[in-house]
Amino acid sequence: MFLLVLSFSISLVAFVVFQKLQSFHDDAKALERDRFKASYADCYLEAVNLDMSQWIWLPTFLKVYIIGVVETIYITLCQRGLFEWSSTLTKNENYVDTLVNEHTDNEGSIAIITGGDSGIGLEITKGLLGAGFHVIIGTHFEKSHEGFINALQKNVTSDKVTCIQLDLTRFESVQNFVQQVQAKIPKKSIQLLINNAGIMNAPYKMTEDGFESQCQTNFLSPILLTRSLLPYISPKTGKVLFASSSTLYTVNDLNLNVPLQKYGLNGLDHYAYSKACIAQLVTHLAKTTSIKIYSYHPGTVRTKLFSTTAVFNLPFISILFNHIMLSPKEGSRTPLFLCLSKDSRDSGSYWANGRKQKLPIVLINGKDRNIEALWKDTMAKIGLKK
Numbered sequence: 001m002f003l004l005v006l007s008f009s010i011s012l013v014a015f016v017v018f019q020k021l022q023s024f025h026d027d028a029k030a031l032e033r034d035r036f037k038a039s040y041a042d043c044y045l046e047a048v049n050l051d052m053s054q055w056i057w058l059p060t061f062l063k064v065y066i067i068g069v070v071e072t073i074y075i076t077l078c079q080r081g082l083f084e085w086s087s088t089l090t091k092n093e094n095y096v097d098t099l100v101n102e103h104t105d106n107e108g109s110i111a112i113i114t115g116g117d118s119g120i121g122l123e124i125t126k127g128l129l130g131a132g133f134h135v136i137i138g139t140h141f142e143k144s145h146e147g148f149i150n151a152l153q154k155n156v157t158s159d160k161v162t163c164i165q166l167d168l169t170r171f172e173s174v175q176n177f178v179q180q181v182q183a184k185i186p187k188k189s190i191q192l193l194i195n196n197a198g199i200m201n202a203p204y205k206m207t208e209d210g211f212e213s214q215c216q217t218n219f220l221s222p223i224l225l226t227r228s229l230l231p232y233i234s235p236k237t238g239k240v241l242f243a244s245s246s247t248l249y250t251v252n253d254l255n256l257n258v259p260l261q262k263y264g265l266n267g268l269d270h271y272a273y274s275k276a277c278i279a280q281l282v283t284h285l286a287k288t289t290s291i292k293i294y295s296y297h298p299g300t301v302r303t304k305l306f307s308t309t310a311v312f313n314l315p316f317i318s319i320l321f322n323h324i325m326l327s328p329k330e331g332s333r334t335p336l337f338l339c340l341s342k343d344s345r346d347s348g349s350y351w352a353n354g355r356k357q358k359l360p361i362v363l364i365n366g367k368d369r370n371i372e373a374l375w376k377d378t379m380a381k382i383g384l385k386k
């Protein structure tokens with residue numbers, strides 16, 4: 001009798017697992033039909049799409065780790081293959097080169113990128129230079145830009161990059177940056193604004209404007225910068241991108257007090273919150289302008305973003321992650337695709353793996369999904385009227 005029940009239970013579980021895998025497979029196939037030059041395996045990640053926003057019983061930082069681990073396992077199995085590390089890396093990086101080479105007709109167009117001098121931002125900058133853009137980089141620290149520009153300029157002429165100092169933890173610095181940009185270029189002349197700069201799990205710090213530093217860097221200042229530069233962006237062909245993150249799938253309730261709240265060792269809740277806010281604010285901003293607005297997740301990319309998250313820096317794990325995680329150039333695939341593609345795509349949408357993704361339904365202060373309340377509160381925090 002026991003054996004009968006056991007074999008029936010095992011068969012039932014196997015059947016359910018098989019059905020689930022079959023449905024992932026069907027979803028992935030359906031996604032493949034309209035996908036733009038990306039690998040078939042990418043579709044599986046989207047089909048599985050780990051939306052944990054409704055799992056309110058689980059702490060946010062644990063959900064952030066689970067999403068990170070699932071994405072990394074996915075890259076290992078579906079993108080890298082166990083023994084094909086270098087070939088998939090080359091394939092993905094070649095995709096970026098092909099994309100850039102197919103869109104070199106941007107001579108004279110202006111792109112602005114924050115944090116375009118390191119990590120994924122640097123790779124986006126290189127791609128845009130290759131595509132003919134003049135790139136204005138908002139650089140965090142006032143360093144000698146000459147060496148950096150010289151390194152960048154190997155293949156382009158020296159008047160194609162401009163660096164302007166920008167500290168996103170200070171609204172005053174954002175305003176200074178905007179004034180300097182406005183002094184250099186005419187209205188409606190910006191083709192691209194890429195809000196790439198960000199920090200993750202930074203030690204707790206309150207900024208001089210009175211907000212937690214990740215919230216100010218990752219969503220308050222980028223919204224201030226974008227709103228201030230809107231009149232300088234081409235209303236017909238202009239695009240604005242915001243770096244978000246798949247950690248937005250851990251957040252269910254956007255409590256408007258979070259940017260004022262302190263934390264101890266765990267800064268991941270504030271990070272996920274800031275990235276969820278920016279993706280939701282993008283949906284609202286897109287309704288107010290003809291300029292195309294997008295948020296995106298670049299993938300799990302090995303950069304110094306992880307330098308303050310201990311688990312990624314443990315000796316053995318660090319070597320493993322260096323091997324598995326995407327390279328910064330691979331991380332530039334989705335943002336460069338959004339920047340360079342001439343097709344008109346849904347403004348206000350969130351992208352990952354070169355595809356539009358579904359955003360989770362979030363509450364604002366525990367009440368109905370009312371993104372306008374989040375927008376109004378953000379405007380008040382950054383000192384703008386609407």
Ligand SMILES: NC(=O)c1ccc[n+]([C@@H]2O[C@H](COP(=O)([O-])OP(=O)(O)OC[C@H]3O[C@@H](n4cnc5c(N)ncnc54)[C@H](OP(=O)(O)O)[C@@H]3O)[C@@H](O)[C@H]2O)c1
Nearest residue numbers: 115119120140167168169197198243245300301303304305
């Ligand atoms: N890497 C990933 O797996 C991943 C995943 C999801 C989302 N993202 C997002 O992608 C974006 C780029 O990340 P990354 O991985 O390339 O990280 P990164 O290598 O650490 O680059 C971040 C950039 O932001 C700049 N920055 C930081 N604080 C700033 C401030 N207060 N003012 C102005 N600039 C500031 C940094 O400048 P300094 O170097 O001078 O400080 C750096 O250039 C971030 O928004 C990140 O949240 C990354």
